[in-house]
Amino acid sequence: MALAEYVRAHREQFLEELIAFCRIPSVTAEGDDGWEAARWVARRLEALGADVAFWGINGAPPVVYAELGPANASRTLLIYNHYDVQPADPLDLWETPPFEPHVRGGHLYARGVADNKANIVARAQALEAWLAVQGELPLRIKWIVEGEEENSSPHVAQVAAQHGERFADADGCLWESGYKDSAGRHVLYCGLKGIAYLELCSRGAAQDLHSSWGTLVPNAAWRLVWALATLKAEDETITVEGLMDHVRPPDPAELEHVRRLPFDAAAIRERHAISEFVGGVDGPDALVRHLYAPTCTICGLCSGYGGPGTKTVLPAHAVAKVDFRLVPDLTPELVRDLVEAHLRRRGFADVEVILVDGVRPARSPVDSAVAQAAAAAARDVGGHEPVIYPNMAASGPMYDLCDAFGIPAVGFGVGWPGSNVHAPNENVRLDDYFEGILMMAAFVERFAQGT
Amino acid sequence: MALAEYVRAHREQFLEELIAFCRIPSVTAEGDDGWEAARWVARRLEALGADVAFWGINGAPPVVYAELGPANASRTLLIYNHYDVQPADPLDLWETPPFEPHVRGGHLYARGVADNKANIVARAQALEAWLAVQGELPLRIKWIVEGEEENSSPHVAQVAAQHGERFADADGCLWESGYKDSAGRHVLYCGLKGIAYLELCSRGAAQDLHSSWGTLVPNAAWRLVWALATLKAEDETITVEGLMDHVRPPDPAELEHVRRLPFDAAAIRERHAISEFVGGVDGPDALVRHLYAPTCTICGLCSGYGGPGTKTVLPAHAVAKVDFRLVPDLTPELVRDLVEAHLRRRGFADVEVILVDGVRPARSPVDSAVAQAAAAAARDVGGHEPVIYPNMAASGPMYDLCDAFGIPAVGFGVGWPGSNVHAPNENVRLDDYFEGILMMAAFVERFAQGT
Secondary structure (H helix, E strand, C coil), rough: CHHHHHHHHHHHHHHHHHHHHCCCCCCCCHCCCCCCHHHHHHHHHHCCCCCCEECCCCCCCCCCEEEEECCCCEEEEEEEEEEECCCCCCCHHCCCCCCEEEEEECCEEECHHHHHHHHHHHHHHHHHHHHHHHHHCCCEEEEEEECCHHCCCCCCCHHHHHHHHHHCCHHHHHHECCCCCCCCCEEEEEEEEEEEEEEEECCCCCCCCEHHHHCCCCCCHHHHHHHHHHCCCCCECCCCCCHHCCCCCHHHHHHHHHHHHCCCCCHHHHHCCCCCCCHHCCCCHHHHHHCCCCEEEEEEEEECCCCCCCEEEEEEEEEEEEEEEEEECCHHHHHHHHHHHHHHCCCCCCCCCEEEEECCCEECCCCHHHHHHHHHHHHHHCCCCCCEEEEEEEEEEEHHCCCHCCCCEEECCCCCCCCCCCCCCEEHHHHHHHHHHHHCCCCHHHHCCCC | CCCHHHHCCCHHHHHHHHHHHHCCCCCCCCCCCHHHHHHHHHHHHCCCCCCEEEEECCCCCCCCEEECCCCCCCEEEEEECCCCCCCCCCCHHHHHHHCCCCCEECCCCCCHHHHHHHHHHHHHHHHHHHHHHHHHCCCEEEEEECCCHHCCCCCHHHHHHHHCCCCCCEEEEEEECCCECCCCEEECCCEEEEEEEEEEEEEECCCCHHHHHHHHCCCCCHHHHHHHHEECCCCCEEECCCCHHCCCCCCCHHHHHHHHCCHHHHHHHHHHHCEEEEEEEEHHHHHHHHHHHHHHHHHHEEEECCCCCCCECCCCCCEEEEEEEECCCCCCCHHHHHHHHHHCCCCCCCEEEEEEEEEEEEECCCCCHHHHHHHHHHHHEEEECCCCEEEEECCCHHHHHHHHHHEEEEEECCCCCCCCCCCCCCCEEEEHHHHHHHHHHHHHHHHHHCC
């Protein structure tokens, strides 16, 4: 009660703090060096009494590493977050500028607020409230806040190899973010898909030519289109030779659990203004596909002239950005090799395949102590049963930080289904935000107690 | 001789004049209103004593129309040029800025110099020299200089319908530009391909989404790739249903003429740094394909994220710019209708087909008086036999201005095979430029004489 009182008394100040953090345009994927956001995080955690270090690798955005709470606590919690955010384009679809946070209709709009700056700040504010009310934390916390998550965390494996002994003793890990579903239930998850982000590049003539040469000169854009069309069929079957052979069939018991999970397919279709899901799946089948199927997604196509009006040009270069979401036992390197071999066999040796970055898929049990503590906290604060997913469709470096050290993980956070993660008008609802502070405090208590 | 003397004495001044014209960034396809270049042309022709009018249509870049020479001359020559130029991107591949003309190694580099500003200026300077030396032109000239050629001349048909009686009496037409081949022979041509410039647009969800939704939500980029792949096969066969049925087989005699034309396939491949032509054609077969085959060329692909690094986005929109070069009896509207019907039949009714603009193919006889006058002028000035093409691979509004009024046409100009038309570092050779002034004067004399 005292803690809830503290949070209530600090609402304005807490919101101002979140807004200040969201003002930092930490788009490290587009060249921001990350230091402004990293320093902000470091100062925020130092204010809680944390020992903070910056782990830097070759000029990459630094990893903020913080330890706080009693060194002799019986339990240690690892927390993973990231201070970088997605690029903000297309800018013209934002109702207010992405890095000028704006409150309207009970929502806070800003790039990165849901993914995952609000979670960082809410967690820190929960610890502040705990310390103010209780004087001391009930567990040891080891907190990793990296700056390249939206770039598929290219340095996390190296950081884990170099500094892993600092946090390998953690009893569980709280992952970066999460959300409530459309019925208002907290959604927890214990695994993530991996990702292989590829660039496919084709080259034609020495330079762009007048398009009348289309009779005789190879066109990089056509080569790329034909190559792409061999990777996935119109019915959404991934046709990269051999790829599906590496997909481990889901455990039947887990599958049963998943098929019983609430899943409002119609609400999802309505939100995205689509008439049906790809391949015509629906209901529990759609959820199973969402959690267990690998994907092959064109994230970007770029070739020739894209401006207004017309330009009659035969493009010399064409690039596709393609991400594969991975399930066990696919790995980024395996996917790169399979795509490369596939294209070579199909006569597209001229299309270069670059693995820009990738992370492996991760899984941990739904009945781990850390997952059960999160479920109990959701019941404590939300007053209802949460939904526990064994696996999420999104990705993150959970394998390198958790699976590799045998640390079970769980994720929850302050998002909602309309948070527009990775899209214009990203937002969180303020009510969710302040409830999230209380849920973090309840989770800390539950996990420290071992219940 | 006196005329050549005049040109020699005015070399520097003539070059300065050309440079001044090339400084005008008349990229009307990207929003320039065309007036700066149009006024420049009008002033230049008024200085020759021409009566000049601006034909404007709904705020489009104006058409400059000039008449000069004795009203009672026995022959009338129509000239067609355009003052607009291609967009200059990719800017980083230009050695000097596209609108800061630069002379080096005997070449003048500037966007639009070869296509076709140097021809406009050389033709005007030839008439200036003629008038200075002879006092009066030997024929009547009617000169159309439009400003939307690089945009497929969307208003020329309307202009021709409205003002056609002003120039319908012309005995022949000199087309905008031309070039010498790699052996230094003047290349003449009496026909052009048409063009249908389409935009294919696909739409998926209401907005861009996090790419983890690739499991369930339709991806506009994939839809577009699959749709495009049905339009042309990897062997470069156009597979739009019914399209090839409308291609009129070439006249056997004309085909024989074409197969005897010089064509240095190896030089073309070397210039464009390609190892072979599409479909493996070579020699005379390649030339026949170049002149008589319709094309289907992706000029631009644009969807999702195209910036540096990675963005894991599921694109809601995707656009392809596709141009079809047309031969008789294809028309822009027919191609649009065929593509639309084809996509609908193949299950791509969600892909919108927009005819952005188009022009019909044009043909006139290689033995017309105007073509023969051009051939004689090439012999007079170059001292060798020119190469006469019945048809060129490029496009322009020749049908609307010539074929529709029964006016035979011929094209020649000051380009060379390395002019980089529609590409970075566009240029003309200064020697070709000054020879082009003399050739225009010789052509005027020959055509006036009827030889």
